[in-house]
Amino acid sequence: MSSFPEDLKYTATHEWVRVEADGSVVMGITDHAQELLGDIVFIELPEDGKEVAAEAEMSVVESVKAASDIYAPVSGKIVEVNKALLDAPEIVNSSPYGDGWFCRIQPANAAELDALLSADAYAKICE
Amino acid sequence: MGLRTPLYQQHIDAGAKLVDFGGWDMPIQYQSLIEEHHAVRQHAGVFDVSHMTVVDVQGAQAKAWLQILLANDVEKLDTIGRALYSAMLNDEGGVVDDLIVYRMQQGYRLVVNCGTREKDLRWMQERSQGFDVQITERPELAILAVHGPESIDKVCQLLAPELATQVQALGNFRALEAGDWFIARTGYTGERGLELIIPAEDAPGLWRSLLEIGVKPIGLGARDTLRLEAGMNLYGHDMDESISPLAANMEQTIAWEPATRQFIGRAAVEQHKREQAAGQLPILTGLVLEERGVLREGLRVVCELDGETREGVITSGTFSPTLKHSIALARIPAGCRNCQVDLRGKLIPVRVVQPNFVRFGKKVFE
Numbered sequence: 001m002s003s004f005p006e007d008l009k010y011t012a013t014h015e016w017v018r019v020e021a022d023g024s025v026v027m028g029i030t031d032h033a034q035e036l037l038g039d040i041v042f043i044e045l046p047e048d049g050k051e052v053a054a055e056a057e058m059s060v061v062e063s064v065k066a067a068s069d070i071y072a073p074v075s076g077k078i079v080e081v082n083k084a085l086l087d088a089p090e091i092v093n094s095s096p097y098g099d100g101w102f103c104r105i106q107p108a109n110a111a112e113l114d115a116l117l118s119a120d121a122y123a124k125i126c127e
Numbered sequence: 128m129g130l131r132t133p134l135y136q137q138h139i140d141a142g143a144k145l146v147d148f149g150g151w152d153m154p155i156q157y158q159s160l161i162e163e164h165h166a167v168r169q170h171a172g173v174f175d176v177s178h179m180t181v182v183d184v185q186g187a188q189a190k191a192w193l194q195i196l197l198a199n200d201v202e203k204l205d206t207i208g209r210a211l212y213s214a215m216l217n218d219e220g221g222v223v224d225d226l227i228v229y230r231m232q233q234g235y236r237l238v239v240n241c242g243t244r245e246k247d248l249r250w251m252q253e254r255s256q257g258f259d260v261q262i263t264e265r266p267e268l269a270i271l272a273v274h275g276p277e278s279i280d281k282v283c284q285l286l287a288p289e290l291a292t293q294v295q296a297l298g299n300f301r302a303l304e305a306g307d308w309f310i311a312r313t314g315y316t317g318e319r320g321l322e323l324i325i326p327a328e329d330a331p332g333l334w335r336s337l338l339e340i341g342v343k344p345i346g347l348g349a350r351d352t353l354r355l356e357a358g359m360n361l362y363g364h365d366m367d368e369s370i371s372p373l374a375a376n377m378e379q380t381i382a383w384e385p386a387t388r389q390f391i392g393r394a395a396v397e398q399h400k401r402e403q404a405a406g407q408l409p410i411l412t413g414l415v416l417e418e419r420g421v422l423r424e425g426l427r428v429v430c431e432l433d434g435e436t437r438e439g440v441i442t443s444g445t446f447s448p449t450l451k452h453s454i455a456l457a458r459i460p461a462g463c464r465n466c467q468v469d470l471r472g473k474l475i476p477v478r479v480v481q482p483n484f485v486r487f488g489k490k491v492f493e
Contacts, residue, residue, distance in 0.1 A: 038348065039161040041446040042419045060471075062421045064160050064352060064446050067471070093159075 002032040002126060005097055009073075009113065010122035013055075016097060017073045017116060020104075025113070027073050028101040029061065029092060032126045037063040040089045045081045046103060052078060054112055059102060061092070070102065074112040080104035128152065132177035133269045133327035137334045141344045148347060149242040151178040156346035163349035164448040167316055168488045171275035172345035173337050178241040181268050181324060182251070185234035186260035193228065193235060196254060198372060198390055200382035204230035210300040210313050213380055214372045215239075215250070220395025221368040222375065223250055225360065227313055229302050236309065236324075238270070240362045254391065269330035273342060274320030274353075276488065282310075282321055285336050294321070315350065317357025317486045352445050355454060358413060358483035364424060365411060365442040365456050371399040374458060376411040376482050406461050409439065413482035413492065414455040420470050421446050422455035422477070429474055430463035437463055449485045456482055 008016045014033035018026045034040065042062040052058045052072035059070035081103040085091060092100035107113065117125070129152040138145065143154035154175065156163060166172045184193065193201045199213035209230050215223045224243045229236045239247045251262050273282050283291035290305050297303060302311035309324040325333065338344065351361070358376075360366055366375035373381075373396060381396060382388070402408045416422055422444035430437055439459030447454045459466065459479075467474040480492040 038156065039159055041161075042421065044419070062446070064348065064421075064448075067421065067423070090161075 002030070002035055003097075004030070004032075004119040004123045004126075006119045008097065008119065009116035010119065011071065011073050011116060012122075012125055013071045015071060015073045017113070019113060023110070024079060024104050024106050025074060025076075026101050026104050028096055029070060030122070031096045033068075034093050034096045034100075037061060037068060038065045039063055040092050043085045043089045043092065043102075045083070045085065046078050048078055048081050050078045051108075052076065052105065061089075072105070073116060074105060074107045075109055076105040076107040078103050079106050130178070132175055133330040134175040134177065134334055137331055138175065138344070141338070143344070143346060146347075149178060149244075151241065153178060154344070154346040156348045157344050160346065160348040160352065161448045163343060163345045164352050166343040167275045167318055167345055167349065167353055168449055168485070169276065170341070170343070171273060171278040171281045172343045172349070173334065174272040174274070174345045174347075174350055175269075175330075175334070176272050176322075176350075177269040177327075177330065179270055180239045180241060180244040180247065181265040181270070182237040182239060182248070183231070183234060183263045183265055184237060184260055185263070186258070188259040189234045192255060192258040192260045194388055195390055196251065197226075197228065198381045198392065198396070199228075200388060200390075201228060201230070201235065203382070204228070204235075206230070207232055208302045208304075210302055210311060214377055215247070216372065216390070216392025216396065217368055218392060218395065219368075220371050220392040220399055222362070222366045222370055222372055222377070223247065223368060225362055225366070225377070229309075229311060231309075232304055238322075238324075242363055267327055268324050269327045271323045271325070271330065271333060271337075272314055272316075272320065273323065273337065274314050274316040274318045276319060278318070278320040278342070281337065281340055281342050282323070284340055285333070315357070315359055316353040317359070318353075318488070351443075352448055355443050355445050355456065356447050356449055356485035358456070358481075360411075360456070361443055370458075371396060371408065373399045373403050374409045374411060403461070408461060409458050410461050411442065411456055411458050411482060413480040413484060414441065414444075414457050414466065414468065415478040415480050415484075415492070416453040416455075416468070416475065417478070418452075418475070420453060420475060422453045422468055422470075427469040428457050428459055428466055428477075429469065430459055430466040432460055432463050439463070439466075441468065447484060449488070450490060454484050
């Protein structure tokens with residue numbers, strides 16, 4: 001079964017967010033999302049330094065089965081991307097909450113974090 | 128709940144993700160589609176394809192009728208056990224279905240697609256009026272396809288020595304009958320392998336024995352990537368009742384000689400052949416995208432013909448686990464150049480190649 005770590009926040013579009021001590025957030029796609037997609041073969045990451053708006057498309061994941069848009073969970077600036085995913089996108093299948101993180105965002109508006117879903121609320125959406 | 132094959136419980140036990148496929152609950156994958164794909168290209172895998180429809184044809188006029196029903200000619204089945212791939216056409220020269228026909232000790236065996244079962248059976252019944260033939264569906268049979276470089280040796284480990292020797296000696300597109308087991312050197316992966324058509328009650332035991340000696344269970348997801356790498360058509364995607372076999376890379380499966388054999392659809396495909404000679408019939412070709420991105424069914428292909436922009440469409444597309452880039456089959460106007468695919472609004476150049484990408488684990492196109 002899919003896992004939903006309690007210390008993360010979630011979107012209804014299957015992204016997860018971890019708030020770091022310095023106020024930046026790390027995001028990726030959930031275990032449930034990678035299970036639905038199946039084997040991931042390409043990931044298009046946002047450019048480092050790019051400004052993104054909450055709920056806007058920021059990345060694309062292609063699995064053998066389907067292509068899927070990934071949406072920015074919060075507005076802000078991309079300050080780091082996980083380039084390891086370009087050559088080894090399958091890391092997202094094996095470690096969606098760990099080595100399979102997508103990027104780090106410096107949020108423009110911390111209040112947007114409060115609107116994200118808890119693990120319980122997200123798990124209900126996935127039922 | 129959908130229909131279940133005799134191996135349903137084995138799929139659950141192996142951790143399969145089940146999906147609806149033509150009304151059947153079938154395994155789309157077990158753990159990883161890509162690992163399953165590599166298992167077949169490098170070692171051996173077993174597919175449950177019991178959802179496919181087996182139809183036996185017997186009677187004094189079985190041969191004469193099949194020579195009318197099929198675009199290929201069962202006259203080629205000159206010895207018992209030979210197999211032939213054929214289209215079954217409608218009067219307009221469209222493809223009702225594609226199938227394999229085997230010559231048995233008694234009559235013939237056809238294996239047709241699952242999604243076309245009802246219309247195929249109806250078509251066969253309708254078109255058999257006036258012929259002395261018995262058409263018998265065999266739903267009590269299971270089909271296991273075991274494919275990969277090690278597949279035949281693995282199956283033979285489980286057979287009695289005498290039968291194993293016979294199976295090892297089978298040529299490609301040859302089959303044998305051993306009691307109520309039917310074992311054929313046919314398949315849909317581009318690798319060596321066997322299709323075993325056996326009584327349903329024998330299927331779970333054979334499945335478990337194969338898994339115990341290291342044969343991996345393979346889902347329909349990898350079945351699709353394997354057949355597409357091998358450039359094999361999938362009915363309902365690469366061809367259907369509205370498509371001429373000549374526009375589906377199936378020309379070699381039409382037996383034009385003898386000219387007196389009046390198979391169903393003959394007049395129509397002869398007209399298609401004239402259109403083809405005049406450059407008016409589209410072709411089914413291979414596309415290769417060596418950069419990032421995945422070609423998918425339904426995507427628009429934009430190309431050039433005599434300085435004009437023309438369009439085609441991808442009929443099947445995937446990521447090729449063997450080649451590590453995307454491949455596709457596409458129907459495009461004959462003679463086109465400079466093909467591009469509309470990938471999320473951007474026109475991306477693709478290479479046009481022969482529709483055959485991987486055989487026996489190796490890349491085969493230039």
